[in-house]
Amino acid sequence: MAKNRKGSEKKVDITKIVLIALSVLFVFLMLVMPLISVIVNSLREGFKFYFQSLGTSYVLSALGVTVIATVIAVIVNTFFGLVASWAITKFSFKGKQVLATLIDIPFSISPVVAGLSYVMTFGRLGWARPLINAINNTFGTDIQIVFAIPGVVLATIFVTFPFVSRELIPVLNVEGTDEEEAAALMGAKGFTIFRKITFPHIKWALVYGVILCTARALGEFGAVNALSKTRGETFTLPLEIDALYLAGSADSIVSSFAVSSLLVIIAIVVLIIRNIFEHNAKKE
Template sequence: MSEQQKLEKSKKRTKICMITITVLFIFIMLVVPLVSVMASALKEGFGFYLKAVSTEYVVSALKVTLIATIFAVVINTFFGICAAWLLTRFSFKGKQILATLIDIPFSISPVIVGLAYLMTFGRLGWFYPVIRAFNEFFGTNIRITFAIPGVVLATIFVTFPFVSREIIPVLNAQGKDEEEAAALMGASGLTIFRKITLPHMKWGLIYGIILCTARALGEFGAVNALSKTRGETFTLPLEIDALYMSGTESSITSAFAVSSILVIIALIILFARNIIEHRFKTDH
């Protein structure tokens, strides 16, 4: 056997070994737990499953989750586009500091985020006198902590960088030549953005929105610190935790049933991401 044949045989063995390890790892760490969740959710039958996922608490938690997710996606999409355009198209002092600040949610524990909002807007927070004065003056009852606004703010914070961090590399790769040429021909900034910048960034933007949505749906730590009322401010992850911690057999099965909702949504998002990745590669 020649040295070339030995080398090819060695590469083939290595390839088979790495594929086997990867498949086994994915199967044990990802597929088996997810299948276990779905099997446990249907353990008591489909009738019990439907009853478990349609209770008042679960419906309320789903509504709060969707509200927080929609606000987070809309606000972070707008901010992400603005931040990406600013960081890739303009030079200014503090540019690197701004880019670093955008990444803060990646490095801070969500629980710390929740506590930070609690100490800012809670009864002991420095901003609470402003909220109280506003309520007294206008006769309102606006609350941030332990209310929907706190859940929304926490969700926005933890999903803050996802859209901008997907757009920035795309705009950097695109360069500024087409935009500068359009500007020299008299096109306005809005026209340049709408006709040139946005079409180039669209797949990165959609991909960032999908990641932001997935992260918002599953957020637990930050929201847990700012939510206390089951049936009012609980999100789906908090409702799952409450059901599981109840300790009864039926409540644990219900927890798995509610968990399956997030599993199904996650799979839909995963398929959407793969389709977008395929389209992005095809376009390029």
Template sequence: MEKLTIEQTVVTSKQKIGNTTLKEPWLIRLILTTISLLFLLIFLVLPLVTIFITAFKKGLDVYIASITEPDALSAIKLTLLVAVIAVPINTLFGIAAAWAITKFNFRGKNLLTTLIDLPFAVSPVIAGLVFILLFGAEGLFGDLLSNYNVQIIFSLPGIILASLFVTVPFVARELIPLMQTQGTQEEEASISLGAGALTTFLKVTLPNIKWGLLYGVILCNARVMGEFGAVSVVSGHIRGLTNTMPLHIEVLYNEYQFSAAFAVASLMSLLALFTIIIKNIIEWRTKQ
């Protein structure tokens, strides 16, 4: 009896409240929406518009010339080369780390997760500096490397190492929460039925994590291609040789070649927009 009356009271009071008291007055809603839109417009839309307008300010010819001159082309090539090497390595690492952390129980798991996230708390400049301390001329392995005529700093291996350092967490961070919610039952069933380890991974695990994996890979790629601070420290800024696209933009900008700087910047902005679009497609896919 008593329970029923409580429920009745709740129902009637809910009807009384309706929707009006659960929403803010329309004026408040208008103000909050306007504040948000203005903030996003000023901080996100305007910078993006500025990039494209400045890039095309001197016309299409200058734009095309800026992105096809030899130094720009070699910067684009180097950036793609670094991404082609660094992204698969950190993807492989992300899968291995997520597999160990989510499919098994062991002590020190939290420590390991913290360790994977560590690069997020390290300034990109420091990420570059530590490799100079290791492999630079005065570094720990400096003499050894010069004896064998191997160059890491101010050349491609250094750029790759710095890029790997800053993007270590990207794939692992996407996969760990995803694989945690999926548990181990499906894989255990597959193994019990006699499937091999590789088959189980490819046929059972991979289909379950493919969208999360793709998202992690795309974020990792965007950061590798766009990394500035860490790469700036180890690259040595040799034009046409060790300048990636972001470093090339800096050089052009400091030489007051604004149109050319923004032309290359517009290419990188397209990459960013592409990354965001893929992210939204993946989110839409996983909701389905």
């Protein structure tokens, strides 16, 4: 008996070691190594060149566009993510399942297609074009969507739409509606109920969703690429990296690595923040 048990323990140990080794090796070779090489390559010409590449007007403009698009996308998606997940979990209505599925479209659709769909909607031949023209004529404005910053923002919103609601829906589902009902019965109004009852419950899921949304918004390439054509004006960091890389000179390639390293660093910071929040959430 004792021998048997030892034998099976040994077996489990081997499985354990093999599985751990495989995952570590895979993660290291496929994910960590290439990212390290980005950082290493970005410093090939020294620190002075590194900071010079980051300081060009193109890169600064791209950084600005990226930040604007990300901030707006995160705010909009947090708001609509809250609204949509609230609607889906707290009410029963026809087409609820369809709505839940539609929210997930950005997960399954290629970002390029998303970008092109906006071109088709707001572009010169798009069906929404007359509407925008009408608005511009009436208010004397000059709103451009396609190949302008609003288009970049829209594309970013599209791609990052599901992150917040996907995090919230499971948590809200588990929570049920009893506590809200109890609070309402005692005379609490909608916003008080949200603030005092619902929000403490979804706080960490919301933070997590916002972080994921931010990370995705910062790095979006495909959808933005379809809607942004002017370097130094509407380019985001990923587009700028691509442009630098495609320019082909030895210097520009190193510069593209330098800008890439910026995104890598931001990503690492986001991951660290996420882990801190996760740790806090667990503690609570």
